[in-house]
Amino acid sequence: MASTLLSAYGFVPSQKREERGYVTDFKSSFCGQKVVCNPSFLRRQTTHCPRNSVVVTSLLGFGKKTKTRQVRETVIPDPDYRIPIVLLGVAGGLAYTDNVVPAIPVGLLGLLLLVQATRVRFVFDDESLEVKVGDQLKESGENVFVGGKNRWKYSTFVNWELWWPNFPILVYFKETQTKPEGQIHFFPVIFNGKQLYDVMVERAGPSKNSGPRES
Template sequence: MATTLLSLHSFLPIHRRREEIGKLSAFRTSFGGQVLCKPSFCGTQIATNNHGNRLVVNSLLGRRVKSRTRETVIPEPDFRIPIVLLGIAGGLAYTENLVPAVPVGLLGLLLLVQTTRVRFVFDDEALEVRIGDQLEESGENAFVGGKNRWKYSTFVNWEFWWPNFPILVYFKETQTKPEGQIHFFPIIFNGKQLYDVMVERAGPSKTSAPKES
């Protein structure tokens, strides 16, 4: 799809480009009848990759978006962990255990908000953390510095805890610093989709694959 869009935008006359974009804006996916690409988005949201090629970015959660090489994968959000934490906090508050209820509840609220906004984007060469459905850049990492984008070729190893109900994903990479940098992220995405794309792009893990939810 992206190759087709690139060709249309690069070589058709301006009035033909507008005509093709207009046709594209009318196309709707089978996923909730949502518009795949609005005219205002198609006209402006054209990114330039490291090689200077112009690509149209599509943010379809849980779907695979065709690129010039491998597909871009964006796992769907998964609200199970924040819901469980908020349930535990509610139970603790009900039994008047307010001291543990407060931090557990705050953590649940934080992860609930993050689930609605944080996206893992797996493109052809790297994993990148982006923000929102428009896939805005997340800026520099607040803890270790550098961009929240890591090439698969720099991954040393990675793991899921725990595969059947994934809570944390761990990976170690040498891009941030040569001796290796460790990262932990709560799994606020579809665990099966996340595991499958990690195996495909970063190689096999020592843990077993999570079961279908």
């Protein structure tokens, strides 16, 4: 934006201009003013000016640098089948000991998580966590429990935890995007727990209690 100086007596530039490095002195006939110009601002030094004259100056925005933020890469933790395998093993043990009634729901849960581990993905892009489906990373649709898209900005995260660190079972987080008062989400950890923890710390900030150890 150019700076404009107005005078009641008009603007008649002088033929003399002196340059010293980055500072240029312009001498003009409007009110005997000396204007010192550098890349960032104008400074007015008044030597003599009639009472009825008006001078308007403005700052220059030259030399300002625009900060750019590097876009973070998308991270997708690897699938982890330990929880469904453990559940299916427990179901098999219960069935072997003739505890068929509890074996059925445990086995069904293990089978469900096994299928989900092959298809559900947590996708951490530059600004949000999103749940997607399949190798093609298709949209997962509406959240069946609370509604809305299965995509939440890190900036809306209030808190998150990974239970239990040595053998992560559940990941929990609370966000204010779905509801202003906060919405809680629980997901079984059917992903690599260490990768999940590291990217959550990087994108959503540190957790108070979580922290899986290196295997």
